[in-house]
Amino acid sequence: MPTVVIAPDSFKGSLRAVEVARAIAEGWHAVRPGDELVLLPQADGGEGTLDAVEASVPGSVRRSAGSVTGPDGRPTPGEWLLLPDGTGVVELAQSSGLPLMARPDPLGATTRGLGEVVRAALAAGVDELVVGLGGSASTDGGVGALSALGLRFLDARGNETRILADIAEVDGELPAVPLRGVTLLTDVTSPLLGPSGAAAVFGPQKGATPAQVGQLEAGLERFARLLGGDPSAPGSGAAGGTAYGLSVAWGARILLGADRIARHSGLLEAVERADVVLTGEGRFDAQSRSGKVVGRVLALGHPRTGVIAGQVSADPGVWRASLADLAGSAAAAMAEPAAWLRGAGALAAHQLSPR
Secondary structure, three states: OOEEEEOOOOEOOOEOHHHHHHHHHHHHHHHOOOOEEEEOOOOOOOOOHHHHHHHHOOOOEEEEEEEEEOOOOOEEEEEEEEOOOOEEEEEHHHHHEHHHOOOOOOOOOOOHHHHHHHHHHHHOOOOEEEEEEOOEOOOOOOHHHHHHOOEEEEOOOOOEOOOHHHOOEEEEOOOOOOOOOEEEEEOOOOOOOOOOOHHHHHOHHHOOOHHHHHHHHHHHHHHHHHHOOOOOOOOOOHHHHHHHHHHHHHOOEEEEHHHHHHHHHOHHHHHHHOOEEEEEEEEEOHHHHOOOHHHHHHHOOOOOEEEEEEEEOOOOOOEEEEHHHHHOOHHHHHHOHHHHHHHHHHHHHHHHOOO
């Protein structure tokens, strides 16, 4: 009996990874009901990280952080995950993600809610903290989160400020790092500054105009001179520079999130035993191999791998299916993503299954 591993990322703004995996499985099962389907929803530190870890670690418990500050200042419910070994998992996208904005505000959006959720996890006495960074609405260098954790950012007159370009002094103290440290899970390898950095690459995705990208870059440059550390470190540009801020100010270590989630879920072992491997994401493009879930799965090199994506704008080098192509348009695919995922799963069963 062939074994099929289904290990997709979430389709951002549409379906959670667990829902994507389930829909693909339903489509495959309709064609080949006798195959063994192993559903391993994945994440890379961005949206869906809590869901993926909860699905793969038995005994995980969702905890409420109460009402926290959303990225545009409105309150939003905060959540984190407690693992049986005492690890606390926090997802930036859950409290400070772009979809939580009423409208884009590239200069004013904040990560303060992330810091408030982290504070709740620390108060519960976690032994290790894992923070998923991805899908952020802001480019604040983590100033909002660090402020919620106890730092004060002052301008030249000694007044508190959230504007990166105005920060002249940093005061206050951060809480003690948990016993086993703080790990930041990133979904990109971008540095903080420059043409491949947080402002230039991701600012426009958050609504920044070219002039605003320049303002954000200048602010991050000033912040880096003040805080020190290495702004060229891979991944430091993740989540609008939040990876840089937390790693330098708090000593957190930066890792690729897809690798950590893969270990939690047993992906490597499952792929070794699989006859077919299916993965997917909302859009497969040139960035998909740079720290993303799909790139991580492709790197495992299984000879019978397939990619299912909402849209495919780059060649993954393996069998692929685009929901937009199947549905006739991206709008049609987004209107009924689960239905088209089932269709893609059925197509994969016809074309990719072992004979």
